[in-house]
Amino acid sequence: xxxxxxxxxxxxxxxxxxxxxxxxxxxxxxxxxxxxxxxxxxxxxxxxxxxxxxxxxxxxxxxxxxxxxxxxxxxxxxxxxxxxxxxxxxxxxxxxxxxxxxxxxxxxxxxxxxxxxxxxxxxxxxxxxxxxxxxxxxxxxxxxxxxxxxxxxxxxxxxxxxxxxxxxxxxxxxxxxxxxxxxxxxxxxxxxxxxxxxxxxxxxxxxxxxxxxxxxxxxxxxxxxxxxxxxxxxxxxxxxxxxxxxxxxxxxxxxxxxxxxxxxxxxxxxxxxxxxxxxxxxxxxxxxxxxxxxxxxxxxxxxxxxxxxxxxxxxxxxxxxxxxxxxxxxxxxxxxxxxxxxxxxxxxxxxxxxxxxxxxxxxxxxxxxxxxxxxxxxxxxxxxxxxxxxxxxxxxxxxxxxxxxxxxxxxxxxxxxxxxxxxxxxxxxxxxxxxxxxxxxxxxxxxxxxxxxxxxxxxxxxxxxxxxxxxxxxxxxxxxxxxxxxxxxxxxxxxxxxxxxxxxxxxxxxxxxxxxxxxxxxxxxxxxxxxxxxxxxxxxxxxxxxxxxxxxxxxxxxxxxxxxxxxxxxxxxxxxxxxxxxxxxxxxxxxxxxxxxxxxxxxxxxxxxxxxxxxxxxxxxxxxxxxxxxxxxxxxxxxxxxxxxxxxxxxxx
Numbered sequence: 001x002x003x004x005x006x007x008x009x010x011x012x013x014x015x016x017x018x019x020x021x022x023x024x025x026x027x028x029x030x031x032x033x034x035x036x037x038x039x040x041x042x043x044x045x046x047x048x049x050x051x052x053x054x055x056x057x058x059x060x061x062x063x064x065x066x067x068x069x070x071x072x073x074x075x076x077x078x079x080x081x082x083x084x085x086x087x088x089x090x091x092x093x094x095x096x097x098x099x100x101x102x103x104x105x106x107x108x109x110x111x112x113x114x115x116x117x118x119x120x121x122x123x124x125x126x127x128x129x130x131x132x133x134x135x136x137x138x139x140x141x142x143x144x145x146x147x148x149x150x151x152x153x154x155x156x157x158x159x160x161x162x163x164x165x166x167x168x169x170x171x172x173x174x175x176x177x178x179x180x181x182x183x184x185x186x187x188x189x190x191x192x193x194x195x196x197x198x199x200x201x202x203x204x205x206x207x208x209x210x211x212x213x214x215x216x217x218x219x220x221x222x223x224x225x226x227x228x229x230x231x232x233x234x235x236x237x238x239x240x241x242x243x244x245x246x247x248x249x250x251x252x253x254x255x256x257x258x259x260x261x262x263x264x265x266x267x268x269x270x271x272x273x274x275x276x277x278x279x280x281x282x283x284x285x286x287x288x289x290x291x292x293x294x295x296x297x298x299x300x301x302x303x304x305x306x307x308x309x310x311x312x313x314x315x316x317x318x319x320x321x322x323x324x325x326x327x328x329x330x331x332x333x334x335x336x337x338x339x340x341x342x343x344x345x346x347x348x349x350x351x352x353x354x355x356x357x358x359x360x361x362x363x364x365x366x367x368x369x370x371x372x373x374x375x376x377x378x379x380x381x382x383x384x385x386x387x388x389x390x391x392x393x394x395x396x397x398x399x400x401x402x403x404x405x406x407x408x409x410x411x412x413x414x415x416x417x418x419x420x421x422x423x424x425x426x427x428x429x430x431x432x433x434x435x436x437x438x439x440x441x442x443x444x445x446x447x448x449x450x451x452x453x454x455x456x457x458x459x460x461x462x463x464x465x466x467x468x469x470x471x472x473x474x475x476x477x478x479x480x481x482x483x484x485x486x487x488x489x490x491x492x493x494x495x496x497x498x499x500x501x502x503x504x505x506x507x508x509x510x511x512x513x514x515x516x517x518x519x520x521x522x523x524x525x526x527x528x529x530x531x532x533x534x535x536x537x538x539x540x541x542x543x544x545x546x547x548x549x550x551x552x553x554x555x556x557x558x559x560x561x562x563x564x565x566x567x568x569x570x571x572x573x574x575x576x577x578x579x580x581x582x583x584x585x586x587x588x589x590x591x592x593x594x595x596x597x598x599x600x601x602x603x604x605x606x607x608x609x610x611x612x613x614x615x616x617x618x619x620x621x622x623x624x625x626x627x628x629x630x631x632x633x634x635x636x637x638x639x640x641x642x643x644x645x646x647x648x649x650x651x652x653x
Contacts, residue, residue, distance in 0.1 A: 037089065038097060041094070041219060042101075042216070042218075042219060044074070045070055045074060046215050046218055048070045049070040049218040050214065059318050060317045060318035061314055061317055063131065064131065064281045065314045067218055067221045069310070071221030071222045071224055072225045075225050075226050075227070075229065076228070080229075095223075099223050101216065102223045103183075105212060105220045107170070108216065109212055109220075109282070110184045111188065113188055114191020114192040114193075114194070115191040115204055115205060116191075116205060131281060158203065158207065162208075168190060169186075169187045169190060172189065172190045173186045182290065205388060224285060224306075225306065227302075233304065233307060237301065241308055242311075245305070245312060252274075252277060253274040257270045260273055269324070271323065272324040276320055280312070281313075284309060285309075288309075335491050335653075336456065336491070337457055337492060337493040337653050339529050341457050344374050344375055345375065346377070347371075347377045348378045348380070349366070349369070350380040350382065350451050350459045351365075351366075351380070351460040352384055352447060352459070352486075353382070353383055353414060354479055356413045358466075359413075361499040362460065363418065365460065367421075368503075368517065368537050368540055368604070369536060369537060370536055370537055371428035376430065377428065377430070378432070379418070379431050380433075380434065380450065380454055380456065381418050381433050381434070382434045383411040383414050383433070383434070383435045385437045385438075386437075386440055387437050393436075393438040393442075393446070395434060395450075396411075396434060396436075411435045418433060419431060440482060443482045443485075444482055444485035444486045445489075447459060447486055448490050452491045456492055457492055458492055458493040458533070459490050459493070459495070460496075460649075461486055461496055462499065463638070464480035465638075483496060483629055487652055493529050495533075495649050495651050495652075496609075497649055498648040500644075500646060500648075501647070503515075514544060516546075516602045517538075517543055517602055517603065517605070518548065518601065518604070518605045518606070519531055519534040519605070519607075520598075520606075520607050520633055521550070521608075522608065523558060524561070526609045526651055527608035527611075529608070529651050530651035531547065531568060533649075545578055545579070546579040546580075547568060547580050547581070549580070549582050550583050550617065551584050552584075552585065552617065553586055586616065588618060595633070600644065603646065603647060604646065605647075605648050606649045607631065607634050607650055608650075608651055609630065609631035609634065609650050610631055613632075618632050
């Protein structure tokens with residue numbers, strides 16, 4: 001729809017276009033005025049870009065490809081063929097304003113690139129690689145970290161500051177031009193001067209990123225691709241350019257892949273790293289446009305280079321998405337569990353917290369896990385934070401005696417609480433705190449990789465709903481999505497802790513509280529893992545454990561289930577704080593009645609997550625499963641229809 005030459009511009013004096021229309025009810029044609037035309041241009045380009053992203057993202061294409069095809073689609077190749085539509089939406093008198101807006105969008109975009117960039121790894125291609133990895137959800141995978149390192153405040157008064165930011169961006173662009181450098185460089189340097197991450201960098205990115213990328217930036221790609229008419233592409237020129245570009249790509253690809261293979265990286269990982277490092281993006285477009293302005297390349301070569309760049313990049317990224325799976329490194333190994341941890345062996349647990357509110361319940365769970373000198377607990381605590389205001393994820397290891405990272409000072413309350421508990425445990429617990437800053441979409445990779453590397457037996461994650469002192473509920477759906485991915489990919493057992501504030505125990509006249517814990521046993525690997533954990537808790541002198549086994553009439557227990565129940569009963573049958581009950585139930589109604597009889601008897605109840613859905617005990621419950629991540633029993637104890645005041649630990653082996 002836009003006919004434009006990036007270098008040869010002819011200036012024509014025309015009457016000034018009025019800005020605003022009075023409206024169609026006053027017989028005004030809105031498209032005779034600058035503001036309605038500009039709004040139409042932005043709306044159409046944003047809608048086409050959003051549609052293309054919706055279609056192309058599932059097959060692994062990046063936002064850059066969607067934006068490029070938006071520009072091509074709005075040029076003479078497709079929509080520009082409709083002359084009346086082109087003259088209405090993109091009249092000649094609007095081209096200067098459209099180009100100005102597109103360049104302003106680039107100024108803001110490059111400023112945000114600078115804000116999000118880590119100076120310890122920045123190069124010219126860093127943002128291209130970071131955007132590609134973010135679009136493929138590989139940003140904090142093992143390959144993603146290698147690729148990024150290889151390439152390189154909210155408030156009611158937030159808005160007045162952004163006016164000054166815009167003015168500073170424009171001033172830096174002007175200073176860049178005055179000093180003989182590209183006007184895009186000034187805003188990027190300004191962005192580098194802004195501290196990345198929380199609070200300032202994240203506030204700026206949160207305010208501007210989506211608006212700039214989704215609304216303003218497509219207008220830049222429209223005028224950048226305005227001269228490209230696919231029907232008029234010279235095949236000979238394009239073929240020559242494509243051969244040169246392919247040779248360049250192969251050089252970069254081999255230059256990345258061969259050293260990776262030399263250092264014993266797996267072939268698939270080396271291949272994907274080479275493809276990622278060979279991808280191109282918006283910074284490459286800046287270079288090509290400078291080539292036109294400096295008379296290094298002509299418009300025909302520019303068009304051929306743009307088409308070649310789009311075709312090559314859109315071919316590479318789906319291959320990476322198809323070949324590289326971050327979880328493959330630990331999916332094929334034997335998964336660790338508490339059940340297969342020796343009695344006198346160190347127990348390794350990893351717990352996640354999204355905020356300091358869950359710290360007391362995790363510490364109490366750690367206490368009832370009964371750390372002992374002969375069987376200590378090596379405890380990894382990870383404070384998870386959403387990645388905002390920066391391009392590269394961070395995993396901070398907090399070591400004793402060393403100063404905390406500036407990126408994780410807000411983890412201090414969490415770390416100090418667990419350090420204090422470690423001191424009081426007198427060698428029974430070793431705490432290793434981490435702070436992980438990553439996007440929600442790939443946060444589970446951080447946990448699964450750490451669990452695999454540290455060989456932990458169980459990952460403990462908080463439930464996404466939280467109950468306040470007044471009984472009201474607070475939901476966090478991104479945490480729910482993270483929990484599902486951990487359940488699916490973890491290389492060990494997983495426990496979901498539903499905290500209702502009851503894990504502090506009961507004071508019965510003694511100095512320390514007595515913890516009353518219940519375990520509902522139906523059968524299966526998850527129940528066996530939960531019972532193994534409960535048996536460890538039962539060794540604590542201040543823990544009272546009751547195991548309720550639900551048995552179907554005339555159905556024999558599986559051998560593994562029978563053996564673990566026997567292991568629990570034999571040494572503990574005469575102990576004061578141990579109780580075993582067997583309840584015969586024939587259907588889901590009788591099972592629900594038994595579970596209801598346990599109401600408010602315990603501070604903590606352990607249940608397995610997965611059971612046989614075709615069992616008579618769970619018939620009909622599949623239709624009313626409000627929280628699938630908790631399984632049938634956990635859902636029954638926690639659902640909105642339940643008013644139980646008990647914390648629940650749902651275990652998956």
